[in-house]
Amino acid sequence: MDGTPDHDANAVDRDATDADDPAHDANDSAHDANDSAHDANDSAHDADDSAHDANDSAHDANATDRDTPGAGVTPAAREITPAAPEEFGLVQVWWGDGKGKTTAALGMGVRAAGHGYRVHLLQFMKGGADSVEPDRGEYNAIAALPGLSYENTGHYGWHGFRDGSADDDHAAKAAGGLERARELIDAAGEADLTAPLPLSGDPEAGVHLLILDEVLYAADRGLIDPDDVRGLIDAKPDALELVVTGSHTRPDYLEDDADLITRVAKEKHPIDAGQRARKGTEF
Structure with missing residues (x-):
């Protein structure tokens, strides 16, 4: 029945809950932002891991060259162009x-x-x-x-x-x-x-x-x-x-x-x- 005490109390509770919703929404937005930041950090960590993996692979390749009997690294040669020595004269x-x-x-x-x-x-x-x-x-x-x-x-x-x-x-x-x-x-x-x-x-x-x-x-x-x-x-x-x-x-x-x-x-x-x-x- 309209106007009963129980009904009015429930209405007040609903109104209070409705008042809390903006705060909950704000908290949800903050959590969402944190989740996005965590996702970004995870992506950055994944990129770092990929770079480390690439470096590890390069180091492993070099280590293999050094450890393989008879194998070596041939340094790159450049074209010979005219130049002047800085410390000649002995x-x-x-x-x-x-x-x-x-x-x-x-x-x-x-x-x-x-x-x-x-x-x-x-x-x-x-x-x-x-x-x-x-x-x-x-x-x-x-x-x-x-x-x-x-x-x-x-x-x-x-x-x-x-x-x-x-x-x-x-x-x-x-x-x-x-x-x-x-x-x-x-x-x-x-x-x-x-x-x-x-x-x-x-x-x-x-x-x-x-x-x-x-x-x-x-x-x-x-x-x-x-x-x-x-x-x-x-x-x-x-x-x-x-x-x-x-x-x-x-x-x-x-x-x-x-x-x-x-x-x-x-x-x-x-x-x-x-x-x-x-x-x-x-x-």
Whole structure:
């Protein structure tokens, strides 16, 4: 019946409940917002997990490469373009009765050329096309590498070793090599060695690294004067890196001029057992 106390009380309760609904709605909205935030966080965590999984896979792949016998990683190579060294200018001396002086110098030349520096190899005592070894492997490799050039000024054979040529013949060739070395050093002095140089063309345009291979042998055997070797060092521009090799006898006369002196000492050599120079290792 309308207007009874129980009915009125229920109506009041409903009104109170209706008044609470906005608060419940607000709470529901807040819960919904929190749920959305949790969902966003879950998505972010999932993305992080995917990134970590990708990194783990990359690390696992690298670990597999390292752990697999015989397997390795080949670093990417870039195109060789002209560049200028920042710290060249030292004098290196490589001497001794062991194998590897020319090999070490060639290795430095290849490394420098790989950085885009201009390198030239001038060989004394080696006759190239007129030599006992007419086809030297280093010449073929150098010809294929930008920025690295070579020439030789030797006589046929090797002075005092299975040769028979007169000393005057070897001395004349060595003197020619000495004059050529002076020309190259003078040309380097005219060039800006702090700047990139052309990778092709004559070394008279300047080089960053000059290798005088076997020049110390020529001095040791009396074909040129040791003072002339010192003169080359004195004449070089500050930024030119100069490498001189050769001689079984220590070149004490270069003690004060050299920044690096390396002795290549023989412990055992197949030549002592009668083995001739082998193609691919000695020439």
